[in-house]
Amino acid sequence: MLPMSFRIHILAAALVLTAGSAAAQQRIATLDDTALAAQACNVCHGSQSYLSPTMPPIRGVDAATLYTALIELKTDKRPSTIMGRISRGYSDEQLKALADYLSKN
Numbered sequence: 001m002l003p004m005s006f007r008i009h010i011l012a013a014a015l016v017l018t019a020g021s022a023a024a025q026q027r028i029a030t031l032d033d034t035a036l037a038a039q040a041c042n043v044c045h046g047s048q049s050y051l052s053p054t055m056p057p058i059r060g061v062d063a064a065t066l067y068t069a070l071i072e073l074k075t076d077k078r079p080s081t082i083m084g085r086i087s088r089g090y091s092d093e094q095l096k097a098l099a100d101y102l103s104k105n
Contacts, residue, residue, distance in 0.1 A: 034097045041102065048105075058102050066099035 072078035
């Protein structure tokens with residue numbers, strides 16, 4: 001059996017891969033849904049209890065800074081390998097909700 005931490009990372013990765021679906025986009029409307037979507041960010045960027053050695057931390061960063069970065073990634077104004085593809089799966093309003101949530105948590 002896989003360790004719990006590894007299973008959590010697999011689940012979070014699955015959330016990232018399905019985030020662009022229409023159903024996922026419609027669900028990110030409440031704080032609970034935004035909190036769940038934000039958990040997928042932890043896989044690469046870390047969380048309050050885990051700091052990634054390779055990715056910049058995003059929790060606690062100013063909401064406007066995060067939102068600007070997400071929009072720039074979404075519109076290919078900022079180079080990326082995967083974040084551009086992930087951010088295109090969300091509406092601008094959903095990205096704003098994620099940025100607001102991550103800035104406070």
